Amino acid sequence: MYSKITLILLLTISFSPILCSAATSSNLLLRGSSLSVEDSSNVLVSPNGTFSCGFHEVGINSFTFSMWFSKSYNKTIAWSANRNSPVNGKGSRVVFHKDGNMVLMDYNGEVVWSTDTSGSGANHAELLENGNLVIMDNSGKYLWQSFDNPTDTLLPGQPITLKTKLISANVSLNSSSHYACRYSDDNMVSLIYEAVELSAIYWPQPGTNSWSNSRWSSNSTRYGILDDHGYFKSSDNLTFYASDFKEEGIKRRLTLDYDGNLRLYSLDERNGSWSVSWQAFSQQCLVHGLCGKSGICVYSPKPSCSCPPGYEMRDSSNWSKGCKATFSSSCAEKMKLVMLPQTDFWGSDYYSVQGISVNECRMKCRRDCSCVGLQYMKSSRACILKSSLYNGNTYPGHWGTIYLKVPVTMNVLRSSIPQSGLEVPEVQNPSCNGSHDVTEHFSKTKHKESAVFLYLLSFALAILIIEALFITIGWWFMFRKEVGPIEVLDGYKKMTNNFQRYTYKELVKATKNFKDEIGRGGSGVVYKGIFYDERLVAVKKLDVVTQGEEEFQAELSVIGRINHMNLVQVCGFCSEGPHRILVSEYVENGSLDKILFDVAQDGNICLGWHERYKIAAGVAKGLAYLHHECLEWVLHCDVKPGNILLDADLEPKIADFGLAKLLNRGSPNHEMSQIRGTRGYIAPEWAFNLPITAKADVYSFGVVLLELVTGVSVSNMATVVGDERDVRMRDLIETAKRKSNGDEPNWVSGFVDTRLEMNFDCSQAAAMVKLAVSCMEEERSKRPSMSDALQILLSLY
Ligand SMILES: *[C@@H]1O[C@H](CO)[C@@H](O)[C@H](O)[C@H]1NC(C)=O
Numbered sequence: 001m002y003s004k005i006t007l008i009l010l011l012t013i014s015f016s017p018i019l020c021s022a023a024t025s026s027n028l029l030l031r032g033s034s035l036s037v038e039d040s041s042n043v044l045v046s047p048n049g050t051f052s053c054g055f056h057e058v059g060i061n062s063f064t065f066s067m068w069f070s071k072s073y074n075k076t077i078a079w080s081a082n083r084n085s086p087v088n089g090k091g092s093r094v095v096f097h098k099d100g101n102m103v104l105m106d107y108n109g110e111v112v113w114s115t116d117t118s119g120s121g122a123n124h125a126e127l128l129e130n131g132n133l134v135i136m137d138n139s140g141k142y143l144w145q146s147f148d149n150p151t152d153t154l155l156p157g158q159p160i161t162l163k164t165k166l167i168s169a170n171v172s173l174n175s176s177s178h179y180a181c182r183y184s185d186d187n188m189v190s191l192i193y194e195a196v197e198l199s200a201i202y203w204p205q206p207g208t209n210s211w212s213n214s215r216w217s218s219n220s221t222r223y224g225i226l227d228d229h230g231y232f233k234s235s236d237n238l239t240f241y242a243s244d245f246k247e248e249g250i251k252r253r254l255t256l257d258y259d260g261n262l263r264l265y266s267l268d269e270r271n272g273s274w275s276v277s278w279q280a281f282s283q284q285c286l287v288h289g290l291c292g293k294s295g296i297c298v299y300s301p302k303p304s305c306s307c308p309p310g311y312e313m314r315d316s317s318n319w320s321k322g323c324k325a326t327f328s329s330s331c332a333e334k335m336k337l338v339m340l341p342q343t344d345f346w347g348s349d350y351y352s353v354q355g356i357s358v359n360e361c362r363m364k365c366r367r368d369c370s371c372v373g374l375q376y377m378k379s380s381r382a383c384i385l386k387s388s389l390y391n392g393n394t395y396p397g398h399w400g401t402i403y404l405k406v407p408v409t410m411n412v413l414r415s416s417i418p419q420s421g422l423e424v425p426e427v428q429n430p431s432c433n434g435s436h437d438v439t440e441h442f443s444k445t446k447h448k449e450s451a452v453f454l455y456l457l458s459f460a461l462a463i464l465i466i467e468a469l470f471i472t473i474g475w476w477f478m479f480r481k482e483v484g485p486i487e488v489l490d491g492y493k494k495m496t497n498n499f500q501r502y503t504y505k506e507l508v509k510a511t512k513n514f515k516d517e518i519g520r521g522g523s524g525v526v527y528k529g530i531f532y533d534e535r536l537v538a539v540k541k542l543d544v545v546t547q548g549e550e551e552f553q554a555e556l557s558v559i560g561r562i563n564h565m566n567l568v569q570v571c572g573f574c575s576e577g578p579h580r581i582l583v584s585e586y587v588e589n590g591s592l593d594k595i596l597f598d599v600a601q602d603g604n605i606c607l608g609w610h611e612r613y614k615i616a617a618g619v620a621k622g623l624a625y626l627h628h629e630c631l632e633w634v635l636h637c638d639v640k641p642g643n644i645l646l647d648a649d650l651e652p653k654i655a656d657f658g659l660a661k662l663l664n665r666g667s668p669n670h671e672m673s674q675i676r677g678t679r680g681y682i683a684p685e686w687a688f689n690l691p692i693t694a695k696a697d698v699y700s701f702g703v704v705l706l707e708l709v710t711g712v713s714v715s716n717m718a719t720v721v722g723d724e725r726d727v728r729m730r731d732l733i734e735t736a737k738r739k740s741n742g743d744e745p746n747w748v749s750g751f752v753d754t755r756l757e758m759n760f761d762c763s764q765a766a767a768m769v770k771l772a773v774s775c776m777e778e779e780r781s782k783r784p785s786m787s788d789a790l791q792i793l794l795s796l797y
Pocket residue numbers: 047048129
């Protein structure tokens with residue numbers, strides 16, 4: 001007992017000189033000194049006093065190690081080390097250890113945060129005048145800097161790069177804070193709503209292409225910076241100016257606010273107040289996720305939330321939980337549709353078709369149990385059915401019209417339809433006051449008129465078509481000899497920008513009657529084709545297509561819109577009689593399995609380590625885009641080397657995506673009826689009949705990672721009995737798991753393909769094996785998401 005106390009005393013005495021306090025109001029923290037939470041004057045101050053860095057109280061007895069603007073009236077935090085894990089108000093301290101590591105310790109000595117700079121020759125920490133807290137060595141080189149680790153704010157001179165992102169703070173606790181600002185996989189600075197049930201980019205505005213918002217997605221530099229004059233410029237050609245641009249000496253900050261808007265602020269140093277000098281959105285309601293599921297953002301005139309008719313708030317204290325239906329949405333009940341003018345719910349479209357009437361569209365929704373509402377666009381006669389309602393907003397002059405499904409028996413009050421202030425548009429039939437069903441009435445009167453109109457229209461159309469036929473036939477006979485390639489053009493029906501419909505005849509011609517087979521997969525045979533303009537394409541004949549023509553086209557119009565460097569671009573289709581054919585870009589180097597596993601190819605060098613890592617990262621980018629950033633949520637469900645194509649630079653492109661049923665974000669029934677996928681790559685949940693989520697693709701990606709490292713195909717792990725390969729796979733994973741947690745130094749070399757002759761990056765290989773193991777967890781909640789996986793791979797690139 002006595003000896004223990006002596007020991008403790010001895011320890012305390014021997015350590016206390018190291019932990020002496022730093023001199024107050026300095027901008028330096030030297031090795032061996034510390035800042036303690038109890039002494040509030042114990043802060044670092046930048047040379048001219050613009051920034052202070054020390055402990056900041058965030059709640060009762062809880063503190064963060066933060067940096068703030070000294071001269072703002074209300075304390076404005078520019079950076080925090082431990083925003084999400086505050087420390088105790090007694091005994092916590094920041095210590096710059098003698099070994100060069102700076103750590104934040106809680107009252108009990110637990111290290112909450114550290115700069116991981118031990119043994120790197122760190123000399124001191126310094127708070128610079130621009131708000132950068134840096135750790136330097138003797139020569140003045142930065143070993144660590146707070147500019148690389150922003151929280152929700154960028155300061156002038158602090159770049160946003162490939163690796164940095166801003167995450168909004170949850171200041172107002174009644175709204176969620178799932179907003180991020182970072183470079184998307186399309187190389188554009190984006191604002192992203194990242195929640196568990198759905199995640200989507202909302203700025204730049206979804207649905208517009210990079211060209212129309214004058215951004216560039218082709219520059220992969222990913223670097224943006226705000227200068228001292230209030231001018232921001234990024235590699236994607238995003239630029240903006242502060243409204244007080246060029247005024248010298250103004251302190252500015254670019255902050256992703258808790259409401260999801262990105263704002264540039266300027267400080268008025270006379271009274272310490274901030275004013276907004278630029279913001280990403282003037283229409284706050286266009287930010288995603290503000291009002292939760294089924295909620296609608298209205299201006300009253302401040303943005304606030306409201307529930308549509310037939311819905312009520314799920315949790316009266318928290319809008320981010322959204323609204324729930326007051327009726328049971330059983331399919332048996334008779335439903336009607338209520339019109340919400342000037343309203344839109346963004347996303348969750350599961351079906352869309354063009355050129356049908358509003359009544360046909362309403363009919364489709366009524367007949368379909370999974371339809372909760374529809375959107376109809378008069379101009380293009382487009383009908384979009386929705387499986388759930390997210391990101392609702394309404395304002396006067398809004399282009400959208402939404403129809404919501406409610407029970408026939410429900411009385412819908414006009415006043416219950418959310419409307420923004422200002423001029424509320426006049427609703428039909430003023431003689432009915434109070435309870436009347438806006439749409440039902442609307443559709444009845446419209447119906448008679450449109451019947452007459454349709455009759456006349458079809459008559460006129462018939463005449464036109466006959467006339468056109470005569471002209472075409474005449475023209476055909478006259479010019480038959482001269483028309484070369486031009487006749488092919490006539491067969492095109494443009495669906496979207498570069499997505500075309502081909503006739504069967506054109507494809508027969510392009511593929512020379514399906515002569516040159518280049519691949520064979522679960523869904524069909526692929527042929528090489530060449531068009532009149534010498535464009536090479538891959539033409540895939542799908543074998544089993546049970547869908548009708550309309551459904552097929554609707555799914556394809558989504559696939560056609562998907563455009564990403566690491567996804568094979570689908571450029572057209574053919575749907576004639578029994579034929580269902582996809583046309584996509586031709587990728588030069590064929591599939592990964594051939595290059596990775598074909599040992600027989602003599603003289604052909606095997607893939608080097610760098611290429612393998614690039615392929616892993618590229619596949620992760622493509623899948624992350626499909627899962628998280630696509631207009632629609634798409635699962636691949638058949639990720640394997642045979643579906644990973646390599647272009648001339650060995651950049652991977654994923655093929656065959658979108659053939660699995662397109663899933664809707666956030667819809668509870670993420671189920672797939674039929675097993676898709678390839679033995680060895682499919683996740684265990686397929687066998688247990690569990691609903692299939694994005695995590696099934698993550699599993700298959702894990703298998704591919706392992707194959708990239710080992711160079712051995714899972715199908716080659718099979719010996720005789722089918723199940724044995726699974727056993728051997730499990731063995732391999734168990735070994736990897738054990739070794740990666742052990743402390744054997746060179747454990748990973750035992751896994752790496754011997755053909756590489758030890759030429760590989762050890763930390764990358766270790767990360768890949770570890771990631772593969774976590775992707776292949778039996779329990780899918782333990783698997784990382786595709787974007788987490790991508791972050792891990794990019795961090796070691
Ligand atoms: C600090 O203030 C001095 C005098 O006001 C000024 O000359 C100098 O440029 C300032 N330094 C920085 C880094 O702003």
